[in-house]
Amino acid sequence: MLHSCVTLSQSREPVPAARLAELHGTPPAYTAKHLQALSRAGIVHSTAGQVGGYILTRSASAISVLEVVHAIDGDQPAYRCTEIRQRGPLGIPETQCTRPCAIARAMTVAQNAWSQALARTSIADLATDIDSDSNGTAMADVRQWLSTP
């Protein structure tokens, strides 16, 4: 779905889901489902009608990779503490477990480092990077393809 966001960053017109699926070679149903998730997250806006499609709700430099990943995968922490500290012969009463356990805290510190890295990268940054990988032709090719019905 990061690919679709990068593509949408190159278009001022709404792009139909089917066109995005075609360009990226992804299954149409999968593409549509993800675009709906992006829509619910306020990253894309869907327009109905004959030129129906999807458009970014704001500048690609104001959309972070983290937002897109959260929209698709959810923003639940990857590590789930199962409160082992409350179990067994040395278990602590639940009432004393008001803050997350030391292990969950260490995992949260790591997850925050991950989030911060993705929050620092925008869709516009990805477009720039993809362009440099292609000697600057990739985004122009996308714009050209989008403008050719």
Next chain:
Amino acid sequence: MLHSCVTLSQSREPVPAARLAELHGTPPAYTAKHLQALSRAGIVHSTAGQVGGYILTRSASAISVLEVVHAIDGDQPAYRCTEIRQRGPLGIPETQCTRPCAIARAMTVAQNAWSQALARTSIADLATDIDSDSNGTAMADVRQWLSTP
């Protein structure tokens, strides 16, 4: 399994898998399977015989949380690029895709930040943190429990 490593850090004698399962209230088969994974990763050493059990292979301050997580969950990157760049009408030939794509690189930067955070925390750090959460009694209680058959 981080719990088991913290517990093992409090013992100079091998601890049977069944004792660890009992202390932590975890299913014995699950506990045994994870201890075997830790053993394969060189984090614990298993001793056979009447006092058979598991012991850390080195000081708890020299075992990072990252090593334990990798031993249990594997060290595959969480993000898998499906080479969308090679698909569709603007697809790039595989031969030109020698380095990871821009999206995969951004995800790798984030995963490295996560790994570095977990590499900086040791099993000894966790033991210290668990102790402070309990006003310094937790590790003494574990040592006491382990020494009582």
